[in-house]
Amino acid sequence: MAYESDLSFNYLGPTKIVFGVDSSKDVEIEMSTLGGTKAVVVTDEGIIKAGLIDHITKALGGKCVGVFSDIPQDTGVEVVDAGAAFARKNGADIVISVGGGSVIDTAKGMCMLITEGGTLRDFNGIQLLTRPQIPHIVIPTTAGTGSEVTNAAVILDKAMGQKRLIVENFNIPRLGILDPKMTAKLPKLLTAGTGMDAMTHAVEALHALPHEPITDGLALHAIRLLYRYLPTCVENGNDLVARGQVQIAATMAGWAFSIAGIGIVHAMAHSIGAIAHVPHGYANGMLLAECMDFNLESCPDAYAMVAEAFGIRERGMDDLDAASAAVRALKEFTKKIGHPQRLSEFKVNEDDIAKAAELSLGDGCILNNPRMVFDSSEVLEIFRKVL
Amino acid sequence: MAKVKALTQEWMDAYKAAIVADPDYKQIAKDWEGSVALVCNPDPDKGVPETIYLFQDYWHGDVGEFVVCDKAKAESAKFVMTGDYSRWKQVALKELDATKALLQGKLKMKGDLPYVVRNIKTVNKVIDILGKFDTQWPDDPA
Numbered sequence: 235m236a237y238e239s240d241l242s243f244n245y246l247g248p249t250k251i252v253f254g255v256d257s258s259k260d261v262e263i264e265m266s267t268l269g270g271t272k273a274v275v276v277t278d279e280g281i282i283k284a285g286l287i288d289h290i291t292k293a294l295g296g297k298c299v300g301v302f303s304d305i306p307q308d309t310g311v312e313v314v315d316a317g318a319a320f321a322r323k324n325g326a327d328i329v330i331s332v333g334g335g336s337v338i339d340t341a342k343g344m345c346m347l348i349t350e351g352g353t354l355r356d357f358n359g360i361q362l363l364t365r366p367q368i369p370h371i372v373i374p375t376t377a378g379t380g381s382e383v384t385n386a387a388v389i390l391d392k393a394m395g396q397k398r399l400i401v402e403n404f405n406i407p408r409l410g411i412l413d414p415k416m417t418a419k420l421p422k423l424l425t426a427g428t429g430m431d432a433m434t435h436a437v438e439a440l441h442a443l444p445h446e447p448i449t450d451g452l453a454l455h456a457i458r459l460l461y462r463y464l465p466t467c468v469e470n471g472n473d474l475v476a477r478g479q480v481q482i483a484a485t486m487a488g489w490a491f492s493i494a495g496i497g498i499v500h501a502m503a504h505s506i507g508a509i510a511h512v513p514h515g516y517a518n519g520m521l522l523a524e525c526m527d528f529n530l531e532s533c534p535d536a537y538a539m540v541a542e543a544f545g546i547r548e549r550g551m552d553d554l555d556a557a558s559a560a561v562r563a564l565k566e567f568t569k570k571i572g573h574p575q576r577l578s579e580f581k582v583n584e585d586d587i588a589k590a591a592e593l594s595l596g597d598g599c600i601l602n603n604p605r606m607v608f609d610s611s612e613v614l615e616i617f618r619k620v621l
Numbered sequence: 622m623a624k625v626k627a628l629t630q631e632w633m634d635a636y637k638a639a640i641v642a643d644p645d646y647k648q649i650a651k652d653w654e655g656s657v658a659l660v661c662n663p664d665p666d667k668g669v670p671e672t673i674y675l676f677q678d679y680w681h682g683d684v685g686e687f688v689v690c691d692k693a694k695a696e697s698a699k700f701v702m703t704g705d706y707s708r709w710k711q712v713a714l715k716e717l718d719a720t721k722a723l724l725q726g727k728l729k730m731k732g733d734l735p736y737v738v739r740n741i742k743t744v745n746k747v748i749d750i751l752g753k754f755d756t757q758w759p760d761d762p763a
Binding site: 244358359360361362396399401402403444495595596597598600601608 | 701720721723724725726728729730731732733734735736738739741742
């Protein structure tokens with residue numbers, strides 16, 4: 235892939251990563267290195283029922299001042315406000331999130347409110363913070379969002395009927411603990427959906443307008459790892475080697491898109507999530523190939539690299555041929571891992587996609603798409619292909 | 622034609638005149654409503670001893686008040702964009718893309734991000750016009 239002579243970027247990846255089977259047992263040691271003495275653990279009821287919290291609270295002992303677990307699948311402004319009030323009441327000086335994207339994003343919002351005060355609706359804008367926020371340790375229980383290393387959080391604002399995108403460099407988590415055992419109980423379908431979320435982050439980081447060599451490298455290796463190991467995770471969730479490699483891929487993809495940005499797939503996934511509550515990972519996974527097809531002629535070189543990472547680029551293929559092959563391979567890949575194929579499987583209808591198409595044009599992600607999108611009819615056309 | 626001193630009322634007047642004179646602005650900005658404040662952080666070494674507040678009022682393709690103002694007026698704007706002097710200069714000289722600057726934290730924006738995204742053509746147009754008149758920046762050689 236060629237880079238322009240005016241290439242310029244800032245790479246910011248301040249999160250320490252601790253990886254390994256049973257590494258989550260080290261949470262108290264790691265917390266102390268960050269100066270934390272009173273931790274509030276943020277999680278959800280599903281994680282508690284799955285028994286993924288007990289060893290963490292046990293390791294923290296008296297340093298755990300409370301567990302906040304009232305978090306739905308799509309977190310909201312009120313949830314974050316309530317979580318922050320809970321943490322303040324208990325005197326927390328560090329936040330430890332244990333869960334998937336909704337939990338981690340809730341914790342990110344809480345960190346801002348614990349440090350700055352107020353409610354989440356006071357933070358209307360982008361890059362508003364001027365100082366580091368309270369430390370945040372992330373222990374992901376899915377391998378998809380990459381949220382443990384990103385500056386972004388997505389919080390549903392029901393009153394506005396839209397997901398709020400928070401982007402704050404001063405609120406990037408300090409530490410991510412990737413313990414393959416924490417994802418071993420993830421069901422097949424959720425493994426596929428969260429894995430495709432990571433795949434979408436990686437592919438979109440490659441085609442996003444601000445992509446650069448460091449993020450390209452991270453994204454490409456993430457794609458290689460996901461293509462190789464995600465099917466194994468779906469087949470045999472207890473394969474901790476595969477689980478670990480997919481976790482690492484999700485983190486690398488998170489780093490990549492946090493810097494390079496993402497594009498139309500996420501703009502559409504955020505919107506259909508807000509309108510019809512389609513879970514984010516599944517929405518990304520269903521839309522990715524069709525959006526690549528939409529962008530194909532704007533960035534064939536990026537998708538040709540995807541084909542190379544998949545190991546399917548044949549001698550004699552030009553970039554466009556290879557890019558088309560990548561789109562076809564990706565569609566087959568989603569079938570192979572048992573990923574949902576159509577939005578109608580989530581009871582989405584024509585009215586929903588019309589509203590979501592309109593909403594997509596106001597999503598910040600769309601600004602970084604390689605093909606400019608100015609009309610909602612173009613977005614609607616893509617939605618119809620996967621309805 | 623003499624250069625206009627940046628970040629002064631004279632500069633705001635020239636900026637407003639350039640927007641009004643632009644043949645495409647009115648059509649592109651037909652959906653935009655609301656004021657924008659630009660806040661330039663001080664940089665004494667570069668000739669900006671104090672924070673400068675600029676207030677611009679835009680309404681459906683028309684241009685209203687364009688003034689150097691105080692902090693309270695700037696903070697009353699629908700959108701408040703804040704950055705260091707050098708960053709604003711880079712944006713004006715097209716050395717820095719404003720959208721990229723926001724995402725990288727080089728500029729900060731208070732206001733409704735989805736609204737800005739939906740109207741990005743207007744934002745890009747206004748920034749494009751900013752580079753169309755000769756400006757004397759405080760740290761430029763006299």
